[in-house]
Amino acid sequence: MALLTACSAPVVDAPASPAGEPPANPYEDQRREGVEQLLDRWADAVRTNDATALADLVDPAAAPEFLQAQISRADNLSGVPLSDWGYELVDEPETPVPSEVASPLNAADVWAPSVVLRYSIDGTDDVPTRRPVSLLVAERGDRWRIVSDADVAGIDRHTWRGPWDFGPLSTTQVSTAGGTSVVVAHPEQTALAGALARELPGAVDAVSGFWGDEWRRAAVVFVTGSPEEFAAVVGENAAGANVAAVSMSDTVDPGRPVAGQRVVFGPAASDRLTEFTTRSVLRHELTHVAARSTTVDxxxxxxxxxxxxxxxxxxxxxxxxxxxxxxxxxxxxxxxxxxxxxxxxxxxxxxxxxxxxxxxxxxxxxxxxxxxxxxxxxxxxxxxxxxxxxxxxxxxxxxxxxxxxxxxxxxxxxxxxxxxx
Known part of the structure; x- marks a missing residue:
């Protein structure tokens, strides 16, 4: 095949669980509570596609394009069947925000908390997946707002980007042996998305016929539209120019359902996959999904x-x-x-x-x-x-x-x- 498939790409950047008990410090308690409330309002505004609420949550010093990106993300997500979308603080050592970043904001407090996005697709995900978020927030008048989710200088944390960060989406739901499978693509990938939706029921059955029924027998499939999107979703190391598709997941926790299983098709797939290779690549990646719980990196x-x-x-x-x-x-x-x-x-x-x-x-x-x-x-x-x-x-x-x-x-x-x- 001219296009290659890639093995499961585990995502290990995000901690698997939210923060534990907050520190017994009144200042830290108040700080944490304020930002947790901000994160809850942010998640609700994104999930309900509320542009007015998003504008109210963004700091006045934030770049104009940041607010627009938030509004676009919420609008793009509106057609994706989510069962969960939230943001969590996680326990990691705090890295102070460099003065060259904090001082120009002229805020009472500036914090780069360790945060993860928690989300799940309805009908397919048994448990939510978690992805890292690089967040910068500022406090003014006892109220916290969001400044940016871009990388912060001196802090080793990067925001994971999903398909909703790269333009409008078209979502197709299809019944497979284990429930509802979902294909998420951009409008320009309609042909490949349709082919994948038609292939999914038979592909799930074919994989079960070989591997057995001890897997979810449903899948979330992303079809990316650019090399930048492909790399953002699956990681730079997995997103080669000739890679047709990659299966990805959170790190496997023995005894628990595998979280974050996705089959992600690269931008070259739309033009270069034939009917035969579309079928075989999809079945290849679904085999990785089926076997993931027993596969060690x-x-x-x-x-x-x-x-x-x-x-x-x-x-x-x-x-x-x-x-x-x-x-x-x-x-x-x-x-x-x-x-x-x-x-x-x-x-x-x-x-x-x-x-x-x-x-x-x-x-x-x-x-x-x-x-x-x-x-x-x-x-x-x-x-x-x-x-x-x-x-x-x-x-x-x-x-x-x-x-x-x-x-x-x-x-x-x-x-x-x-x-x-």
Whole structure:
């Protein structure tokens, strides 16, 4: 595929829970209470799309474009089915606002509190997700107002931006096996959004047919309209120019529902995905969503991506040459692969990344054909439970497939050579 998919991108910047008991200090108590009231009014104004209330909450010293951005965000959000939208103070050490930032405001107090946005999509999110907010607030006459949600000099905190920060939205709700799935896109992405909405019910069923029913079986899909939006939503490291889509979530908390699961399509997807690749990429990313609760970050990429690609291409009837053309050409010239792809290959770009994804898929396809899909799922569960040394990989292969790495790689290479002819 010319466009690549990317593994789950965990968002770890935002603390998972709100602040605990406030400090036993009258000044701090009053300060915290005042800002908490401000945050509640801010959340209510955004959720109810109340431009007048937003204007009343913004500090007179704030840049005019800040208020306009708040009004636009609220208007863009008005069609998104939210079950929760709020802002929370969180327990983090306070960093004083630099004097060059605070002094020009000429306020009684200026504070950059640690804040998270808490939100959830109705019908899909079992628990809300939390995202970091870089906030600057000022107190005048015993009243707190918002100055900015941009980065504050000297404070290492950045506001997460969602699709609603990048223009008007069109939202499509569709019934899937687990409830209501939601596609959120901009008007110019209507064609891809419609295709994804049509594909979602079948994609959810296909993933369940392979992985099982022990997942939410509903999804939130974002379709981004620019590289800047894609990077803001999923993070700079995950938003490569040739990445078709990324699945993201909050950090997994064992024993609790996974929060913040999203499938995010990049801006290149609208023009470059075909009907076949739209279907396979969506199923690939939904496989990451389904398996997220049992997947530990840092596990071997060849297992994570190969497994998801196998699920995405499963039962499509596509040939080996269609799914792995780069690998087939290289095998014809230089012989079969002799090593498993390394993690760095997947993010290297160009032919190296393409070959890594195709090779990873071929490993999963080989295991499924030679040992069975039950063995492939067992292999995933064992390989995806954390980082693996070469000795760890060898041990898991031996315990699941009954033979070690060298033999598995030899068999896989022979299988690839046969399939490439």
């Amino acid at each position: 840092g596990s071997p990429m060849w297992m994570l991506e190969g497994f998801a690609d196998y699920s995405g291409y499963r039962d499509t009837g596509a040939s080996f040459g269609q799914l792995a053309p780069t690998l087939s050409r290289l095998v014809a010239v230089g012989g079969p692969p002799t090593v498993l792809p390394e993690d760095g290959d997947f993010t290297a770009g160009g032919t190296r990344s393409t070959l890594a994804y195709e090779s990873a898929w071929s490993v999963a396809a080989f295991v499924a054909e030679r040992f069975g899909e039950d063995a492939l799922r067992s292999l995933y569960e064992r390989m995806a439970d954390g980082p693996k040394s070469a000795a760890d990989v060898d041990r898991v292969f031996s315990e699941v497939l009954g033979t070690g790495t060298d033999d598995v790689v030899d068999q896989w290479g022979s299988w690839v050579a046969t399939q490439s002819r």
